Amino acid sequence: MYILECANGLYYTGSTNDIERRLSEHQNGEGANFTKKNLPVKLVYFEEFNRIDEAYYREKQIQNWSHKKKKALIESKPQNLHDLAICQNKSHFRNRE
Known part of the structure; x- marks a missing residue:
């Protein structure tokens, strides 16, 4: 791959x-x-x-994956992959409150 x-x-x-x-x-x-x-x-x-x-x-x-998440993989920043995987749309944030 x-x-x-x-x-x-x-x-x-x-x-x-x-x-x-x-x-x-x-x-x-x-x-x-x-x-x-x-x-x-x-x-x-x-x-x-x-x-x-x-x-x-x-x-x-x-x-x-998003461009940012692919970039984190390419740059060997596995700590960023989890944060970049979290849904960022408005409905997701409303449901978390």
């Missing part, structure tokens, strides 16, 4: 069994449409798994 930072500052999360090949594909405009439109990209984070289905599961988990 890997995270790329695109030229527009946004993150792209994917999974592969060959990170070097996949990164090359992204850089050459042969990857996902999102990265193709936001070149160049750079690899900023990756995790290794024994099975591709585990990597795919982790990819889907992280894809649903």
Whole structure:
């Protein structure tokens, strides 16, 4: 599972069994449409798994995270992940009071 930072500052999360090949594909405009439109990209984070289905599961988990939460993961700030996972909408705060 890997995270790329695109030229527009946004993150792209994917999974592969060959990170070097996949990164090359992204850089050459042969990857996902999102990265193709936001070149160049750079690899900023990756995790290794024994099975591709585990990597795919982790990819889907992280894809649903906010930009700030992904950044905390990339910057190895696990203490921030919990706080960033807490719902920040108004109804959540009303229900906590």
